[in-house]
Ligand SMILES: *[C@@H]1O[C@H](CO)[C@@H](O)[C@H](O)[C@H]1NC(C)=O
Ligand SMILES: *[C@@H]1O[C@H](CO)[C@@H](O)[C@H](O)[C@H]1NC(C)=O
Ligand SMILES: *[C@@H]1O[C@H](CO)[C@@H](O)[C@H](O)[C@H]1NC(C)=O
Ligand SMILES: *[C@@H]1O[C@H](CO)[C@@H](O)[C@H](O)[C@H]1NC(C)=O
Ligand SMILES: *[C@@H]1O[C@H](CO)[C@@H](O)[C@H](O)[C@H]1NC(C)=O
Ligand SMILES: *[C@@H]1O[C@H](CO)[C@@H](O)[C@H](O)[C@H]1NC(C)=O
Ligand SMILES: *[C@@H]1O[C@H](CO)[C@@H](O)[C@H](O)[C@H]1NC(C)=O
Ligand SMILES: *[C@@H]1O[C@H](CO)[C@@H](O)[C@H](O)[C@H]1NC(C)=O
Protein backbone atom coordinates (compact mmCIF):
# COMPACT_ATOMS: atom_id res chain seq x y z
CA UNK A 1 0.00 0.00 0.00
CA UNK A 2 1.54 3.29 -1.05
CA UNK A 3 0.87 6.92 -0.37
CA UNK A 4 -0.26 8.19 -3.75
CA UNK A 5 1.30 11.04 -5.66
CA UNK A 6 0.45 14.68 -5.20
CA UNK A 7 -1.46 16.53 -7.91
CA UNK A 8 -1.24 20.25 -8.31
CA UNK A 9 -4.10 21.32 -6.17
CA UNK A 10 -5.60 18.37 -4.41
CA UNK A 11 -4.76 14.76 -4.21
CA UNK A 12 -6.88 12.00 -2.93
CA UNK A 13 -4.94 10.08 -0.34
CA UNK A 14 -5.93 6.49 0.06
CA UNK A 15 -4.47 4.56 2.92
CA UNK A 16 -7.13 1.97 3.28
CA UNK A 17 -8.15 3.78 6.42
CA UNK A 18 -9.55 7.04 5.19
CA UNK A 19 -10.05 9.08 2.07
CA UNK A 20 -9.59 12.79 2.22
CA UNK A 21 -8.48 15.79 0.29
CA UNK A 22 -4.83 16.54 0.64
CA UNK A 23 -4.38 20.27 0.40
CA UNK A 24 -1.30 21.04 -1.62
CA UNK A 25 1.36 23.62 -0.83
CA UNK A 26 0.26 27.09 -1.82
CA UNK A 27 -3.32 26.64 -0.70
CA UNK A 28 -4.39 29.01 2.06
CA UNK A 29 -3.51 27.80 5.50
CA UNK A 30 -6.52 26.57 7.34
CA UNK A 31 -6.96 24.57 10.43
CA UNK A 32 -8.94 21.43 10.76
CA UNK A 33 -9.98 20.72 14.26
CA UNK A 34 -9.16 17.11 14.70
CA UNK A 35 -12.17 14.90 14.65
CA UNK A 36 -14.45 17.67 13.40
CA UNK A 37 -13.54 19.02 9.99
CA UNK A 38 -16.53 21.33 9.91
CA UNK A 39 -14.62 23.77 12.07
CA UNK A 40 -12.43 25.95 9.95
CA UNK A 41 -10.57 28.59 11.84
CA UNK A 42 -8.36 31.24 10.37
CA UNK A 43 -6.01 31.48 13.27
CA UNK A 44 -4.35 34.76 12.36
CA UNK A 45 -7.67 36.54 12.23
CA UNK A 46 -9.25 34.91 15.21
CA UNK A 47 -9.74 37.50 17.90
CA UNK A 48 -11.44 35.37 20.49
CA UNK A 49 -11.45 31.80 21.58
CA UNK A 50 -13.44 29.66 19.25
CA UNK A 51 -15.65 28.03 21.81
CA UNK A 52 -16.52 30.30 24.65
CA UNK A 53 -17.67 27.45 26.77
CA UNK A 54 -14.27 25.81 26.89
CA UNK A 55 -11.91 28.74 26.63
CA UNK A 56 -10.89 31.16 29.30
CA UNK A 57 -11.55 34.63 28.01
CA UNK A 58 -11.28 36.18 31.38
CA UNK A 59 -8.75 36.09 34.17
CA UNK A 60 -11.13 34.38 36.49
CA UNK A 61 -12.75 31.99 34.10
CA UNK A 62 -12.40 28.47 35.36
CA UNK A 63 -12.88 26.17 32.51
CA UNK A 64 -11.07 23.06 33.38
CA UNK A 65 -12.31 21.99 36.76
CA UNK A 66 -9.02 20.61 37.95
CA UNK A 67 -7.18 23.77 37.01
CA UNK A 68 -9.02 26.65 38.55
CA UNK A 69 -5.85 27.72 40.32
CA UNK A 70 -3.90 27.64 37.11
CA UNK A 71 -6.37 29.81 35.31
CA UNK A 72 -5.84 32.52 37.88
CA UNK A 73 -2.06 32.40 38.12
CA UNK A 74 -1.93 32.16 34.44
CA UNK A 75 -3.51 35.35 33.39
CA UNK A 76 -1.83 37.25 36.16
CA UNK A 77 1.56 36.35 34.80
CA UNK A 78 1.03 36.38 31.06
CA UNK A 79 1.02 32.59 31.07
CA UNK A 80 -1.47 30.78 28.91
CA UNK A 81 -1.76 27.20 30.14
CA UNK A 82 -3.20 24.75 27.65
CA UNK A 83 -5.15 23.04 30.42
CA UNK A 84 -6.97 26.31 31.02
CA UNK A 85 -8.21 26.05 27.46
CA UNK A 86 -9.46 22.52 27.90
CA UNK A 87 -6.40 20.37 27.22
CA UNK A 88 -6.17 17.14 29.17
CA UNK A 89 -2.89 15.40 29.98
CA UNK A 90 -4.39 11.95 29.79
CA UNK A 91 -2.45 10.57 26.78
CA UNK A 92 -5.81 10.12 25.05
CA UNK A 93 -7.89 13.25 24.56
CA UNK A 94 -7.23 14.96 21.21
CA UNK A 95 -6.22 18.43 22.35
CA UNK A 96 -5.86 20.15 18.99
CA UNK A 97 -8.55 22.74 19.66
CA UNK A 98 -7.24 23.54 23.12
CA UNK A 99 -3.74 24.15 21.72
CA UNK A 100 -5.13 26.43 19.03
CA UNK A 101 -7.17 28.45 21.47
CA UNK A 102 -4.23 28.81 23.82
CA UNK A 103 -2.10 30.08 20.98
CA UNK A 104 -4.65 32.59 19.80
CA UNK A 105 -5.03 33.97 23.31
CA UNK A 106 -1.27 34.26 23.86
CA UNK A 107 -0.45 35.55 20.39
CA UNK A 108 -3.15 38.21 20.47
CA UNK A 109 -2.43 39.37 23.99
CA UNK A 110 -1.19 42.91 24.12
CA UNK A 111 0.25 42.97 27.62
CA UNK A 112 3.83 41.84 26.98
CA UNK A 113 5.73 38.62 26.27
CA UNK A 114 3.16 35.86 26.43
CA UNK A 115 3.89 32.30 27.47
CA UNK A 116 2.07 29.26 26.15
CA UNK A 117 2.53 26.65 28.83
CA UNK A 118 2.26 22.89 28.43
CA UNK A 119 2.57 21.36 31.91
CA UNK A 120 3.76 17.89 32.94
CA UNK A 121 1.80 15.00 31.54
CA UNK A 122 1.11 13.62 28.08
CA UNK A 123 -0.99 15.65 25.66
CA UNK A 124 -2.12 14.26 22.31
CA UNK A 125 -2.77 16.67 19.44
CA UNK A 126 -3.30 16.62 15.69
CA UNK A 127 -1.82 19.28 13.41
CA UNK A 128 -1.81 22.91 14.56
CA UNK A 129 -0.72 26.09 12.81
CA UNK A 130 0.67 28.52 15.35
CA UNK A 131 0.40 31.59 13.22
CA UNK A 132 1.35 35.16 13.87
CA UNK A 133 1.98 37.93 13.60
CA UNK A 134 1.67 38.12 17.36
CA UNK A 135 1.44 41.35 19.31
CA UNK A 136 4.52 40.44 21.39
CA UNK A 137 7.23 37.80 21.50
CA UNK A 138 5.89 34.39 22.52
CA UNK A 139 7.49 31.75 24.71
CA UNK A 140 6.28 28.20 24.13
CA UNK A 141 7.26 26.29 27.25
CA UNK A 142 6.79 22.55 27.30
CA UNK A 143 7.35 20.62 30.52
CA UNK A 144 5.43 17.53 29.54
CA UNK A 145 5.18 15.40 26.42
CA UNK A 146 3.18 16.35 23.35
CA UNK A 147 2.30 13.39 21.15
CA UNK A 148 1.14 13.59 17.54
CA UNK A 149 -1.95 11.71 16.49
CA UNK A 150 -1.17 8.70 14.33
CA UNK A 151 -3.99 8.67 11.76
CA UNK A 152 -2.34 9.83 8.51
CA UNK A 153 -5.62 11.36 7.38
CA UNK A 154 -5.32 13.95 10.15
CA UNK A 155 -2.46 15.58 8.25
CA UNK A 156 -3.52 17.78 5.37
CA UNK A 157 -0.37 19.91 5.52
CA UNK A 158 3.31 19.03 5.48
CA UNK A 159 3.81 19.47 9.20
CA UNK A 160 2.37 18.51 12.54
CA UNK A 161 3.15 21.86 14.17
CA UNK A 162 3.74 24.89 11.98
CA UNK A 163 5.02 28.09 13.58
CA UNK A 164 4.52 30.81 11.02
CA UNK A 165 5.03 34.58 10.65
CA UNK A 166 6.40 35.21 14.12
CA UNK A 167 9.00 37.66 15.37
CA UNK A 168 10.57 36.49 18.63
CA UNK A 169 9.55 32.92 19.37
CA UNK A 170 11.23 30.86 22.09
CA UNK A 171 10.55 27.15 22.50
CA UNK A 172 11.86 25.76 25.75
CA UNK A 173 10.99 23.84 28.91
CA UNK A 174 12.77 20.48 28.73
CA UNK A 175 9.70 18.71 27.34
CA UNK A 176 9.25 16.26 24.50
CA UNK A 177 7.64 16.51 21.07
CA UNK A 178 6.84 12.93 20.08
CA UNK A 179 5.91 12.66 16.40
CA UNK A 180 4.89 9.00 16.80
CA UNK A 181 6.35 8.35 13.35
CA UNK A 182 6.55 4.59 13.85
CA UNK A 183 3.01 4.34 12.55
CA UNK A 184 3.79 6.10 9.27
CA UNK A 185 7.33 5.07 8.33
CA UNK A 186 6.13 1.96 6.57
CA UNK A 187 4.01 4.04 4.17
CA UNK A 188 6.91 6.28 3.15
CA UNK A 189 7.74 5.57 -0.49
CA UNK A 190 9.82 8.72 -1.02
CA UNK A 191 13.03 6.76 -1.43
CA UNK A 192 11.82 5.25 -4.68
CA UNK A 193 9.19 7.68 -5.92
CA UNK A 194 9.98 11.32 -6.58
CA UNK A 195 6.27 12.10 -6.68
CA UNK A 196 5.51 10.63 -3.28
CA UNK A 197 3.33 12.55 -0.85
CA UNK A 198 5.64 13.44 1.99
CA UNK A 199 4.51 12.62 5.50
CA UNK A 200 4.36 15.66 7.81
CA UNK A 201 7.48 17.00 9.52
CA UNK A 202 7.16 17.34 13.27
CA UNK A 203 7.86 21.04 13.74
CA UNK A 204 8.10 23.45 10.85
CA UNK A 205 9.12 27.08 11.19
CA UNK A 206 8.31 29.40 8.35
CA UNK A 207 8.94 33.15 8.34
CA UNK A 208 10.00 33.06 11.97
CA UNK A 209 12.62 35.65 12.96
CA UNK A 210 14.71 36.20 16.09
CA UNK A 211 13.88 32.82 17.46
CA UNK A 212 15.39 30.42 19.99
CA UNK A 213 14.83 26.73 20.55
CA UNK A 214 16.49 25.85 23.82
CA UNK A 215 16.25 22.62 25.77
CA UNK A 216 13.67 20.37 24.19
CA UNK A 217 13.56 16.85 22.78
CA UNK A 218 12.09 15.70 19.49
CA UNK A 219 11.33 12.01 19.13
CA UNK A 220 10.34 9.82 16.20
CA UNK A 221 9.16 12.35 13.65
CA UNK A 222 7.02 11.10 10.77
CA UNK A 223 9.35 12.97 8.36
CA UNK A 224 11.85 15.72 9.28
CA UNK A 225 12.07 16.49 13.00
CA UNK A 226 12.60 20.23 12.42
CA UNK A 227 12.08 22.06 9.16
CA UNK A 228 13.24 25.67 9.28
CA UNK A 229 12.52 27.83 6.26
CA UNK A 230 12.19 31.49 5.19
CA UNK A 231 13.52 32.56 8.57
CA UNK A 232 16.36 34.60 10.02
CA UNK A 233 18.36 34.94 13.25
CA UNK A 234 17.59 31.52 14.54
CA UNK A 235 19.31 29.76 17.46
CA UNK A 236 18.99 26.10 18.33
CA UNK A 237 20.75 25.00 21.51
CA UNK A 238 20.62 22.07 23.88
CA UNK A 239 18.21 19.98 21.84
CA UNK A 240 17.97 16.19 21.60
CA UNK A 241 16.65 14.60 18.43
CA UNK A 242 16.09 10.86 18.25
CA UNK A 243 14.72 8.35 15.77
CA UNK A 244 15.92 4.87 14.79
CA UNK A 245 18.71 4.46 12.21
CA UNK A 246 16.30 2.79 9.78
CA UNK A 247 13.47 5.36 9.93
CA UNK A 248 13.04 7.04 6.51
CA UNK A 249 13.61 10.79 5.96
CA UNK A 250 13.74 11.57 9.66
CA UNK A 251 16.33 14.34 9.17
CA UNK A 252 17.11 15.98 12.48
CA UNK A 253 16.98 19.47 11.10
CA UNK A 254 16.35 20.56 7.54
CA UNK A 255 17.10 24.22 6.93
CA UNK A 256 16.37 26.21 3.78
CA UNK A 257 16.07 29.86 2.77
CA UNK A 258 17.30 30.97 6.16
CA UNK A 259 20.01 33.39 7.23
CA UNK A 260 21.97 33.65 10.46
CA UNK A 261 21.26 30.31 12.04
CA UNK A 262 23.23 28.78 14.90
CA UNK A 263 22.93 25.21 16.09
CA UNK A 264 24.99 24.13 19.09
CA UNK A 265 25.18 21.68 21.99
CA UNK A 266 22.76 19.36 20.31
CA UNK A 267 22.58 15.57 20.06
CA UNK A 268 21.04 14.06 16.98
CA UNK A 269 20.54 10.41 16.06
CA UNK A 270 18.19 9.66 13.18
CA UNK A 271 17.56 7.65 10.02
CA UNK A 272 18.65 10.45 7.67
CA UNK A 273 20.85 13.55 7.74
CA UNK A 274 21.42 14.87 11.24
CA UNK A 275 21.40 18.35 9.73
CA UNK A 276 20.75 19.14 6.08
CA UNK A 277 21.44 22.63 4.83
CA UNK A 278 19.36 23.27 1.75
CA UNK A 279 19.08 26.05 -0.80
CA UNK A 280 19.15 29.67 0.26
CA UNK A 281 20.93 29.19 3.59
CA UNK A 282 23.47 31.87 4.42
CA UNK A 283 25.61 32.34 7.49
CA UNK A 284 25.04 29.10 9.37
CA UNK A 285 27.19 28.19 12.38
CA UNK A 286 26.95 24.59 13.59
CA UNK A 287 29.02 23.69 16.64
CA UNK A 288 29.27 20.99 19.25
CA UNK A 289 26.74 18.72 17.60
CA UNK A 290 26.89 14.97 18.14
CA UNK A 291 25.52 13.08 15.13
CA UNK A 292 24.85 9.35 15.07
CA UNK A 293 23.33 7.23 13.85
CA UNK A 294 22.44 9.16 10.72
CA UNK A 295 23.57 10.23 7.28
CA UNK A 296 25.86 13.04 8.35
CA UNK A 297 26.09 16.82 8.59
CA UNK A 298 25.19 17.76 5.05
CA UNK A 299 25.10 20.73 2.78
CA UNK A 300 22.41 19.71 0.29
CA UNK A 301 20.93 18.13 -1.44
CA UNK A 302 21.10 21.08 -3.82
CA UNK A 303 19.99 21.42 -7.42
CA UNK A 304 16.81 19.37 -7.35
CA UNK A 305 14.42 22.19 -8.24
CA UNK A 306 14.56 25.22 -10.57
CA UNK A 307 15.41 28.65 -9.14
CA UNK A 308 17.13 27.46 -6.01
CA UNK A 309 18.96 30.20 -4.16
CA UNK A 310 22.70 30.10 -3.49
CA UNK A 311 24.23 28.82 -0.28
CA UNK A 312 27.15 30.56 1.40
CA UNK A 313 28.88 31.01 4.73
CA UNK A 314 28.46 27.58 6.30
CA UNK A 315 30.75 26.84 9.27
CA UNK A 316 30.59 23.45 10.97
CA UNK A 317 32.96 23.03 13.92
CA UNK A 318 33.71 20.94 17.00
CA UNK A 319 31.30 18.18 16.02
CA UNK A 320 31.45 14.41 16.45
CA UNK A 321 29.99 11.96 13.97
CA UNK A 322 29.63 8.43 15.22
CA UNK A 323 28.52 5.36 13.27
CA UNK A 324 27.08 7.48 10.47
CA UNK A 325 27.00 6.75 6.74
CA UNK A 326 28.53 10.15 5.94
CA UNK A 327 30.45 12.78 7.86
CA UNK A 328 31.23 16.15 6.31
CA UNK A 329 29.12 15.95 3.18
CA UNK A 330 28.12 18.17 0.27
CA UNK A 331 25.59 16.71 -2.18
CA UNK A 332 24.07 18.06 -5.35
CA UNK A 333 21.92 16.47 -8.03
CA UNK A 334 23.22 15.77 -11.52
CA UNK A 335 21.34 17.48 -14.36
CA UNK A 336 20.56 20.38 -12.03
CA UNK A 337 19.69 23.97 -12.82
CA UNK A 338 22.56 26.38 -12.09
CA UNK A 339 23.26 27.70 -8.59
CA UNK A 340 26.24 28.24 -6.29
CA UNK A 341 27.42 27.04 -2.91
CA UNK A 342 30.54 28.65 -1.45
CA UNK A 343 32.45 29.47 1.73
CA UNK A 344 31.76 26.14 3.41
CA UNK A 345 34.04 25.00 6.25
CA UNK A 346 34.15 21.79 8.27
CA UNK A 347 36.72 22.25 11.04
CA UNK A 348 37.72 20.24 14.14
CA UNK A 349 35.51 17.26 13.42
CA UNK A 350 35.85 13.81 14.97
CA UNK A 351 34.77 10.76 12.99
CA UNK A 352 34.02 7.47 14.75
CA UNK A 353 33.42 4.52 12.41
CA UNK A 354 32.02 6.73 9.69
CA UNK A 355 31.50 5.28 6.24
CA UNK A 356 32.29 8.36 4.10
CA UNK A 357 33.98 10.83 6.46
CA UNK A 358 34.62 13.50 3.80
CA UNK A 359 32.45 13.47 0.71
CA UNK A 360 31.46 15.80 -2.09
CA UNK A 361 28.97 14.01 -4.32
CA UNK A 362 27.63 15.92 -7.32
CA UNK A 363 25.62 13.00 -8.65
CA UNK A 364 23.61 12.54 -5.51
CA UNK A 365 20.67 10.23 -6.03
CA UNK A 366 21.13 10.65 -9.80
CA UNK A 367 24.13 8.48 -10.55
CA UNK A 368 22.95 7.28 -13.94
CA UNK A 369 22.26 10.76 -15.30
CA UNK A 370 24.47 11.68 -18.25
CA UNK A 371 24.00 15.41 -17.49
CA UNK A 372 26.40 16.94 -14.96
CA UNK A 373 25.34 19.04 -12.01
CA UNK A 374 25.40 22.80 -12.54
CA UNK A 375 25.72 23.64 -8.86
CA UNK A 376 29.09 25.43 -8.59
CA UNK A 377 31.00 24.53 -5.44
CA UNK A 378 33.84 26.79 -4.35
CA UNK A 379 35.81 27.89 -1.29
CA UNK A 380 35.27 24.61 0.57
CA UNK A 381 37.49 23.74 3.54
CA UNK A 382 37.99 20.50 5.44
CA UNK A 383 40.32 21.21 8.38
CA UNK A 384 41.49 19.06 11.26
CA UNK A 385 39.29 16.08 10.61
CA UNK A 386 40.34 12.98 12.49
CA UNK A 387 39.13 9.61 13.65
CA UNK A 388 38.09 6.40 11.97
CA UNK A 389 36.43 5.27 8.78
CA UNK A 390 34.82 1.94 7.95
CA UNK A 391 35.23 2.28 4.20
CA UNK A 392 38.41 2.13 2.15
CA UNK A 393 37.62 5.39 0.43
CA UNK A 394 37.75 7.95 3.20
CA UNK A 395 37.87 11.13 1.11
CA UNK A 396 35.69 11.55 -1.96
CA UNK A 397 35.70 14.73 -4.04
CA UNK A 398 33.35 13.84 -6.86
CA UNK A 399 32.60 17.11 -8.61
CA UNK A 400 30.80 18.18 -11.73
CA UNK A 401 32.41 18.01 -15.18
CA UNK A 402 30.44 21.11 -16.14
CA UNK A 403 31.42 23.27 -13.13
CA UNK A 404 34.45 21.65 -11.40
CA UNK A 405 34.85 22.34 -7.66
CA UNK A 406 37.19 25.28 -7.04
CA UNK A 407 39.23 26.18 -4.01
CA UNK A 408 38.80 22.98 -2.02
CA UNK A 409 41.22 22.81 0.91
CA UNK A 410 42.21 19.64 2.76
CA UNK A 411 44.20 20.53 5.88
CA UNK A 412 45.23 18.08 8.63
CA UNK A 413 43.17 15.08 7.64
CA UNK A 414 43.95 12.15 9.87
CA UNK A 415 41.70 9.16 9.39
CA UNK A 416 42.38 5.50 10.15
CA UNK A 417 40.58 2.44 8.93
CA UNK A 418 38.54 0.70 11.56
CA UNK A 419 36.34 -2.24 10.66
CA UNK A 420 37.15 -5.46 12.48
CA UNK A 421 35.34 -7.44 9.81
CA UNK A 422 37.40 -6.23 6.85
CA UNK A 423 40.75 -7.60 5.63
CA UNK A 424 41.67 -4.51 3.62
CA UNK A 425 42.77 -1.68 5.87
CA UNK A 426 44.22 0.52 3.13
CA UNK A 427 42.43 3.82 2.79
CA UNK A 428 42.41 6.09 -0.22
CA UNK A 429 41.02 9.30 -1.71
CA UNK A 430 38.96 9.57 -4.88
CA UNK A 431 38.64 12.72 -6.91
CA UNK A 432 36.92 13.85 -10.05
CA UNK A 433 36.86 17.38 -11.45
CA UNK A 434 38.15 18.87 -8.21
CA UNK A 435 40.70 21.68 -7.89
CA UNK A 436 42.16 21.32 -4.40
CA UNK A 437 45.08 22.20 -2.16
CA UNK A 438 46.46 20.21 0.77
CA UNK A 439 48.38 20.98 3.93
CA UNK A 440 49.45 19.27 7.16
CA UNK A 441 48.77 15.60 7.76
CA UNK A 442 47.08 13.72 4.92
CA UNK A 443 45.78 10.29 5.75
CA UNK A 444 44.48 8.92 3.41
CA UNK A 445 47.00 10.27 0.91
CA UNK A 446 45.36 12.86 -1.30
CA UNK A 447 44.49 12.20 -4.94
CA UNK A 448 47.43 12.73 -7.30
CA UNK A 449 47.31 16.13 -8.97
C1 LIG B 1 -7.61 38.41 7.69
O1 LIG B 1 -8.85 39.01 7.30
C2 LIG B 1 -8.74 39.94 6.25
C3 LIG B 1 -10.11 40.56 5.99
O2 LIG B 1 -11.08 40.06 6.83
C4 LIG B 1 -8.22 39.25 5.00
O3 LIG B 1 -8.05 40.19 3.95
C5 LIG B 1 -6.86 38.61 5.32
O4 LIG B 1 -6.41 37.88 4.20
C6 LIG B 1 -6.98 37.68 6.51
N1 LIG B 1 -5.64 37.20 6.87
C7 LIG B 1 -5.33 35.92 6.90
C8 LIG B 1 -3.91 35.60 7.22
O5 LIG B 1 -6.14 35.04 6.70
C1 LIG C 1 -18.40 34.29 22.63
O1 LIG C 1 -18.99 35.13 23.60
C2 LIG C 1 -19.08 36.49 23.22
C3 LIG C 1 -19.68 37.28 24.38
O2 LIG C 1 -19.12 36.89 25.57
C4 LIG C 1 -19.95 36.60 21.98
O3 LIG C 1 -19.99 37.94 21.54
C5 LIG C 1 -19.34 35.72 20.87
O4 LIG C 1 -20.19 35.72 19.75
C6 LIG C 1 -19.18 34.29 21.34
N1 LIG C 1 -18.48 33.52 20.32
C7 LIG C 1 -18.87 32.32 19.95
C8 LIG C 1 -18.05 31.65 18.88
O5 LIG C 1 -19.80 31.73 20.46
C1 LIG D 1 -17.60 23.52 22.86
O1 LIG D 1 -17.66 23.16 24.21
C2 LIG D 1 -18.70 22.24 24.48
C3 LIG D 1 -18.78 22.05 26.00
O2 LIG D 1 -17.54 21.72 26.51
C4 LIG D 1 -18.42 20.95 23.74
O3 LIG D 1 -19.48 20.03 23.95
C5 LIG D 1 -18.32 21.25 22.24
O4 LIG D 1 -17.94 20.09 21.55
C6 LIG D 1 -17.27 22.31 22.00
N1 LIG D 1 -17.25 22.66 20.58
C7 LIG D 1 -16.13 22.83 19.93
C8 LIG D 1 -16.25 23.21 18.50
O5 LIG D 1 -15.04 22.69 20.46
C1 LIG E 1 -14.56 38.21 34.36
O1 LIG E 1 -13.98 38.49 35.62
C2 LIG E 1 -14.74 39.35 36.45
C3 LIG E 1 -13.99 39.54 37.75
O2 LIG E 1 -12.66 39.86 37.53
C4 LIG E 1 -16.11 38.73 36.71
O3 LIG E 1 -16.90 39.66 37.45
C5 LIG E 1 -16.78 38.45 35.38
O4 LIG E 1 -18.01 37.80 35.59
C6 LIG E 1 -15.92 37.57 34.53
N1 LIG E 1 -16.52 37.34 33.22
C7 LIG E 1 -16.66 36.13 32.69
C8 LIG E 1 -17.27 36.06 31.33
O5 LIG E 1 -16.30 35.12 33.25
C1 LIG F 1 -3.62 39.60 28.33
O1 LIG F 1 -3.04 38.97 29.44
C2 LIG F 1 -3.19 39.72 30.61
C3 LIG F 1 -2.35 39.13 31.72
O2 LIG F 1 -1.77 37.96 31.34
C4 LIG F 1 -4.66 39.74 30.97
O3 LIG F 1 -4.84 40.47 32.16
C5 LIG F 1 -5.42 40.39 29.84
O4 LIG F 1 -6.79 40.32 30.08
C6 LIG F 1 -5.12 39.72 28.52
N1 LIG F 1 -5.69 40.49 27.44
C7 LIG F 1 -6.41 39.95 26.48
C8 LIG F 1 -6.93 40.88 25.43
O5 LIG F 1 -6.63 38.75 26.43
C1 LIG G 1 11.60 38.62 9.14
O1 LIG G 1 12.66 39.42 8.67
C2 LIG G 1 12.56 39.76 7.30
C3 LIG G 1 13.76 40.59 6.92
O2 LIG G 1 14.90 40.16 7.58
C4 LIG G 1 11.30 40.56 7.05
O3 LIG G 1 11.16 40.83 5.68
C5 LIG G 1 10.09 39.77 7.54
O4 LIG G 1 8.94 40.55 7.42
C6 LIG G 1 10.28 39.35 8.98
N1 LIG G 1 9.18 38.46 9.37
C7 LIG G 1 8.55 38.56 10.53
C8 LIG G 1 7.46 37.61 10.76
O5 LIG G 1 8.86 39.38 11.37
C1 LIG H 1 18.39 37.54 17.37
O1 LIG H 1 17.32 37.02 18.13
C2 LIG H 1 17.55 37.06 19.52
C3 LIG H 1 16.39 36.36 20.21
O2 LIG H 1 15.19 36.95 19.92
C4 LIG H 1 17.71 38.52 19.98
O3 LIG H 1 17.99 38.55 21.35
C5 LIG H 1 18.84 39.15 19.20
O4 LIG H 1 18.90 40.52 19.51
C6 LIG H 1 18.62 39.00 17.70
N1 LIG H 1 19.78 39.47 16.99
C7 LIG H 1 19.69 40.35 16.02
C8 LIG H 1 20.97 40.71 15.36
O5 LIG H 1 18.63 40.85 15.68
C1 LIG I 1 19.46 15.33 26.20
O1 LIG I 1 19.90 14.03 26.55
C2 LIG I 1 20.90 14.01 27.57
C3 LIG I 1 21.27 12.56 27.80
O2 LIG I 1 21.71 11.99 26.61
C4 LIG I 1 20.37 14.63 28.83
O3 LIG I 1 21.40 14.69 29.78
C5 LIG I 1 19.86 16.03 28.54
O4 LIG I 1 19.25 16.56 29.68
C6 LIG I 1 18.85 16.00 27.41
N1 LIG I 1 18.45 17.35 27.09
C7 LIG I 1 17.18 17.71 27.00
C8 LIG I 1 16.94 19.11 26.59
O5 LIG I 1 16.25 16.96 27.23
Ligand SMILES: *[C@@H]1O[C@H](CO)[C@@H](O)[C@H](O)[C@H]1NC(C)=O
Nearest residue numbers: 287288289290317318319320
Ligand atom coordinates in the same frame (compact mmCIF):
# COMPACT_ATOMS: atom_id res chain seq x y z
C1 LIG J 1 33.59 21.27 21.84
O1 LIG J 1 32.72 20.18 22.17
C2 LIG J 1 32.94 19.64 23.45
C3 LIG J 1 32.01 18.47 23.61
O2 LIG J 1 31.91 17.73 22.46
C4 LIG J 1 32.66 20.69 24.49
O3 LIG J 1 32.91 20.15 25.76
C5 LIG J 1 33.56 21.88 24.24
O4 LIG J 1 33.20 22.91 25.14
C6 LIG J 1 33.40 22.39 22.82
N1 LIG J 1 34.35 23.42 22.58
C7 LIG J 1 34.00 24.58 22.02
C8 LIG J 1 35.10 25.56 21.81
O5 LIG J 1 32.84 24.83 21.72
Ligand SMILES: *[C@@H]1O[C@H](CO)[C@@H](O)[C@H](O)[C@H]1NC(C)=O
Nearest residue numbers: 283284285312313314315343
Ligand atom coordinates in the same frame (compact mmCIF):
# COMPACT_ATOMS: atom_id res chain seq x y z
C1 LIG K 1 32.51 32.87 5.21
O1 LIG K 1 31.52 32.40 6.13
C2 LIG K 1 31.74 32.77 7.47
C3 LIG K 1 30.61 32.16 8.29
O2 LIG K 1 30.62 30.81 8.15
C4 LIG K 1 31.76 34.28 7.59
O3 LIG K 1 32.08 34.63 8.92
C5 LIG K 1 32.79 34.85 6.67
O4 LIG K 1 32.72 36.24 6.69
C6 LIG K 1 32.55 34.38 5.24
N1 LIG K 1 33.59 34.84 4.37
C7 LIG K 1 33.34 35.41 3.21
C8 LIG K 1 34.53 35.82 2.41
O5 LIG K 1 32.20 35.60 2.81
Ligand SMILES: *[C@@H]1O[C@H](CO)[C@@H](O)[C@H](O)[C@H]1NC(C)=O
Nearest residue numbers: 245246293294322323324353
Ligand atom coordinates in the same frame (compact mmCIF):
# COMPACT_ATOMS: atom_id res chain seq x y z
C1 LIG L 1 25.70 1.52 14.34
O1 LIG L 1 24.42 1.73 13.75
C2 LIG L 1 23.74 0.54 13.44
C3 LIG L 1 22.49 0.92 12.75
O2 LIG L 1 22.79 1.68 11.62
C4 LIG L 1 23.49 -0.25 14.71
O3 LIG L 1 22.86 -1.46 14.38
C5 LIG L 1 24.80 -0.52 15.42
O4 LIG L 1 24.55 -1.11 16.65
C6 LIG L 1 25.56 0.77 15.64
N1 LIG L 1 26.87 0.48 16.17
C7 LIG L 1 27.40 1.18 17.15
C8 LIG L 1 28.79 0.79 17.55
O5 LIG L 1 26.82 2.09 17.72
Ligand SMILES: *[C@@H]1O[C@H](CO)[C@@H](O)[C@H](O)[C@H]1NC(C)=O
Nearest residue numbers: 391392393424425426427428
Ligand atom coordinates in the same frame (compact mmCIF):
# COMPACT_ATOMS: atom_id res chain seq x y z
C1 LIG M 1 41.87 -1.99 -0.52
O1 LIG M 1 41.35 -0.65 -0.55
C2 LIG M 1 42.08 0.22 -1.40
C3 LIG M 1 41.49 1.62 -1.21
O2 LIG M 1 40.17 1.70 -1.63
C4 LIG M 1 41.96 -0.23 -2.83
O3 LIG M 1 42.69 0.61 -3.66
C5 LIG M 1 42.48 -1.65 -2.93
O4 LIG M 1 42.23 -2.15 -4.21
C6 LIG M 1 41.80 -2.58 -1.92
N1 LIG M 1 42.44 -3.87 -1.92
C7 LIG M 1 41.77 -4.99 -2.05
C8 LIG M 1 42.56 -6.24 -2.01
O5 LIG M 1 40.56 -5.01 -2.22
